[in-house]
Amino acid sequence: MSSPPREVALVTNPLAGRGRGARAAAAALPTLRAAGVRVRSLTGGDADETLQLARAAVAEGVDALVVCGGDGLVHLGAQVVAGTDTPLGVIPAGTGNDAARSLGLDQRDDAAAAVAAARVVAAGRTRRIDVAETAGRRFVTVLAAGFDARVNERANQMRWPRGQMRYNLATLTELRVFRPLPYVLELDGTVLRTDAMLVAVGNGPAFGGGLRITEGARIDDGLLDVVIIEPITKTDLVRTYPKLFRGTHVHHPAYRHHRVRQVTVAAPGIVAYADGERIAPLPLTITVEPSALTVLVP
Template identity: 35%
Template sequence: MWLLLINPTSGGGRGAKVGAEVARYLVSNSIQYSDISGSSFESARTNLRESLSTTVNGVIAVGGDGMVHLVIQELAEKKVPLLLIPAGTGNDFARVLHLPLDNPTMVLEKALSSAPTHVDLGRVNGTFFAEVLSTGFDSIVNERANRMVRITGKSKYYISMLLELPLFKPKSYKFRIDGSDFECKAMLIAVGNGSSYGGGMKVCPTANMTDGEFEVMILHEVSTFEFLRVFPSVFSGAHVKHPAVKILRGKEIEISADAVAYADGERIGALPIRAHVVQSALLTWTF
């Protein structure tokens, strides 16, 4: 028996269409499943937690990074695998796993004919995350974007970025990585278990989900003009060549500042935060 979770509103409604396609595939191939989607993320998580008390083949999650964030809270450090069918706006976890973003049947066929593999997760203040934990400018952008109700999709994040950039001041950070202490003024600190966030921005380009370490990207103070000039290079990961960028690596990190943090696009809360790598915490499929 497989458990099926669908976020019908992900990807501007694409989740509902992809979810129906997945259900048809399962029925046509006589694969037993139970749809536990629920009416909200909260009810879906409750349904998942309760359903895991029985023996299941795995969890098929149709949605984006928000759905991934929900599911891993229940599947982390368990032997039940996650089969992700990407249908979100950013799909960063799917990108790192090299999943086809527009071919649910291919993903299903691969998963049903091969064994899953282990990947690392991060854990911050008790919450698991799959991709990137960050604080600084991008968190401020998220705060503004989340207050927007009339604008949806990626547009609200780009608009928020343009509105916040002229107002933003670098923060004074204190942080510790594997016992070594650092202090600096920074515009952004990103802690990558995976390499990308924001729909393909390779903010921690060489982060690897199977090496037991975080890649920590620190962007020191730059002018507004310089930020806008360099920003496009984050999609290729070339921003790390800029002299204002520093890359560190470690298994544990503590960060303190007058700032907030987000992980996988979800609000973690005000700093201080403490995060560590949980090795081989999740079973899933990669391409």
Template identity: 45%
Template sequence: MGWRLALAVHPDSGQGTAARMAGTVAARLRAEAAHLELITPASPERFRQRVADCRTSGLDALVVLGGDGAAHQAVQCCAGTDVSLGLVPCGTGNDFARALGIPRDPRAALDALVSALRHGRRRPPRRLDLGRVDGADAAAARWFGTVLCTGFDAAVNARANSMPWPRGPRRYDVALLQELMSLRPRPVVVDTDAGRLTLRATLVAVGNTAFYGGGIPICPSAVYDDGAFDVTVVGPVSPLRLARILPRLRTGTHVRHPSVHTLRASRVHVAGAPEWPVFADGDPVGALPVSVTCVPGALSVLG
């Protein structure tokens, strides 16, 4: 019996790369599938709804052609189910694919995915952990695969999302400079099952995997199947000192700076300034306080 697949295409990803590749990807998948449903809605709201509908439609796998934002929506569908996730990354950051070892070249990723489909009935998909953003309504929990953050980095993300120009990665560079000029550390309590930190902080990052922001290893030791988060907390630093730390983020050596604290935990609660936004997988999920839990084996991934 063949695979029952859905292909969700986020057409704007990679400045149109996803739209240009959609036909090729669909043809390759159709050759391996008994059924292929194509999801290409025009609006972000409709995209989210169509992906959510896949959760109860009897699919074997949901394949995403897009970036981290599209992957985040697919995670909401696949988390805690037997619907496997397949990724053909073609966004700006592709941090989830990077953490999973999926080729960041979309054609190479497609080849790997097709190979996984051909051998998938004999070689089960791998299981990986997810972070769950806990709330009063368990049925409405949000999930994340990469990093949840608050403070400076989340503010950069929020500002970048509100900027119509420039497009692409340069938008984040401009947002970073603007947020750096208005940097104000705030009192924060990071309460975990492994201990508590009470301090004035610049940012808090809770990593299910290592990367955010297009390959920045903010939680460099985080892996996706160890049942725990890696947490990175940057204490009170001046704009000048933070500017000096930022280049070390690209190599992961920032964790050796005396202003940086790290710990490992499976449950994390962050309380502090209510104006601090919270982002997960690059998407807004609210503001402080926030509680998150690492859920082992919550996601099945092809390839």
């Protein structure tokens, strides 16, 4: 338990969740101010400017960095405060909100949820969680390194349609051409060679708005959860997809699960994504940083 913050920097992505970011910030601000919290509102023109504004506010000594948006904004906040004593607060207002879900925050899309999250910030209760690191970037949820990453990459190259439909179309397009890939993984020094549909490295259990791909992963156990889905038919992949929301895909015979402190993932033609953000092409080495991030929690 830490003391309630006196001043916070509130970073907002007004476009998050098709405008939910702006609406959530408007609902949260009066609650924070009523609790006696001074608020610096920060909104950059792009991710780089937002990152610089957040870093400047933390350097000037705000008591907490609070992000109002989705997993992408949580990802940005982790780059700023992981490895420091400045806590990160989250007001969920994105499409997926998987990081916020792992912290036990209200996921409803309404003003009441934003007010509840603001009260969590004002109360000042903290918890330390792990982050994962790769290619000089920290991430909080899951790194995608297979079929799912190819869908993200294809969707980012499309100009139409917008929103979730873009990802639906990218999924259908990628499904027609995707083939299992040859992977080489080094799991805490042990080399594994296998063909797979995807490899996911989880700090937390879910990505993509509640897809529990790394079911069982804990954000404070000092370990990474590496999930491998070995080759399955496209029909089987489509049938298995709904099970990801319940975490019951773990019973599929093609499912493999390893817990490690470090993993190197190599496969041809894959650009990895983490927290929904484009990271870098494989190969990548991912390590865990135990208890590196202080977060504000209910």
